[in-house]
Structure formats: C-alpha cells, structure tokens
Amino acid sequence: MPRRLQRADFSRSTDAVARRLLGCTLCHRVGDDVIRGRIVEVEAYTDDPASHAADGRRTQRNSVMFGTAGVAYVYFTYGMHHCFNVVTEKEGIPGAVLIRGIESLPHAAGPALVCRAMQLTRRDNGRDLATDPNLWIEAGRRRPRERMIQTTRIGIGKGTDLLRRYYLFGSPGVSRRDRRAESAPVELPDQ
C-alpha cells in the first residue's frame, strides 16, 4: 500500500517538492469514490516575480502560501477556472507547487482541467494534505526510463527565464511540451 506524503515531504524547497511530486498520486475522496490522478506536470512558485506571493505581500487570497507546508492552495482565475497548489517551504516562507497535469482516468492536461477532473474548487483551499481524510497524495516515482523534463513556466509575464516547470516525458497528461528541452539530454535528480 502506497505511503501517504506527510508534513516533512512538503516542508522543503519548492523546486525539490515539485520534482518529488512527479509520479505521485493526487487523491480526492468524493462521496463513495476516490478520484486519483498521477501527477505528471508541475510548476514551482516561491519568492519570485511570477508568484502570487511576489515581493512577500500577504493577501487574503495567497494567505495559505505563507502557512503550513502540505496545505492545499486553490484559487479561482479567469472568472471560470480553478488551480490547485500544494504549499511548500517552512512556516512563514511563501511557496507552492502548481499541479498542471495528471494522467489516469481521465487525463487532464492543464491546471484548470486538473481541478475539473479531480473536482477541486476553492472549497478545498486550506485543506491539509497531510491529515485531511478526503484529500491526500500517495508517494510515487518515475517509471524506469521515464525522463523528467525541466523548462520554463506557462502563462506568466514575469520570471519567464526561470526553469521551474517539470514534467514527465511522453505523458498524455502534459499540457504543453517543450521539444527544445526534450531534446537536451539533461539528467535530473528526483529532488
């Protein structure tokens, strides 16, 4: 039986957690069903220009980013979409990993599609993935020979030079591929 990720798994640097989450399974219990998605694409947002916590400002929306690692940060955007993040870093330091793609049934390529498929909304904001009975992440790994690609984040105007997006090569759950990065033979550690 897979291990549930706990506080210590989340209370690390955002990029380390991002990489670690690739291959893990996001689980959401809805009624009698558990919706599962294997995480295949993520982005790291810390104290950088594209983060909701850029310049360290704490607002009502980004508040949980400053709190306990492992807590869900779900926000509403474009008047119609939700995006799901996992809070990282030590208490007081803002950070979160955006889940951008899952594979399983069905695949969901894109952060808003992930929330739609997993039935996650702002009502889930603030839930603790380490303790919540209905929302958790199960440990998982890359498959043998399944490459991790590192590239730039998507849909942002600032911090576009930072290589903080990670995805699993070949997964149908990846939103946008970067052929350039895929052809560069860079071997990355899991964390």
Add this chain to the structure above:
DNA sequence: CACACGATGCGCT
C-alpha cells in the same frame, strides 16, 4: 468604490 487583469481553455483561422 471603480477598474484592470489574470499561474486558462476552447474554438476558430
């Protein structure tokens, strides 16, 4: 209180 815009997705060109 008004307003500009977004960590997107979809449909059309």
Add this chain to the structure above:
DNA sequence: GCGCATCGTGTGG
C-alpha cells in the same frame, strides 16, 4: 496562432 469568455482579487483613488 489568436481572441474571447467571465469574475474574483488586488490596488489605487
């Protein structure tokens, strides 16, 4: 590749 839907949130007046 491009424009638009649609509204919560943050910022500034």
